[in-house]
Amino acid sequence: MKTIAFIAQKGGTGKTTLALSLAVAAQEAGQVAVIIDLDPQATACNWGDRRKLEAPVIVDAQPARLVRALEKAEESGVDLALIDTPARSEQSALAAAKAADLVVIPCRPQIYDLETLPNSREIVNLAGKKPSLVLLNAVPPWPGRQEEALEAAKTFEMPVCPKMLGHRAAFGDAAALGRSVLEYDSTGKAAEEVREVYKYIMRQLAK
């Protein structure tokens, strides 16, 4: 089993959106995915309630129970565990980063988000210099913005995922229905980008 932690000290960067989207991408690729929700806001669990489907399983957990939740997931044949964490909680972010094979840090391409990256880097280092990846999210789909966003993120001296997600209404519309964009608009741009991010991340995990 491989484990990915989604952390960011800034709120609203796309931690939950990424975790849910990649869990469904994993399912689409034939993997068994589980989402571990460490956020007291329970956004991922609420999405699961709206979803009314058995998969992916979403586990309502807390940092002190995370290791046990992951052991149980592995025992039950899960291939990929995705840990969603709350913003502004170093305790949860650190517990998730310690337990993960890869830490993904979603970040909007704006200074208020970018300037919080050193804090996430510190957590990644505290967790034992875990492999990590900044993932640019909600990038305006205008010419040149992707390149600009990549350049800006790279100045924070952390690995940056060359694949990113555009700012697309489908993410919110799908979430309202308890769906991922892969199910909501399977051939749309958002779905295509999620599949590209998924493939890139799986290649990192295989290294």
Ligand SMILES: Nc1ncnc2c1ncn2[C@@H]1O[C@H](COP(=O)(O)OP(=O)(O)OP(=O)(O)O)[C@@H](O)[C@H]1O
């Ligand atoms: N690529 C995107 N395009 C458009 N909207 C997006 C995108 N990614 C996320 N959103 C929207 O932004 C909002 C915040 O996203 P999300 O809840 O995933 O962030 P979060 O980091 O989990 O937030 P929190 O810190 O509160 O847990 C949601 O309304 C979501 O639908």
Ligand SMILES: [Mg+2]
């Ligand atoms: Mg969230």
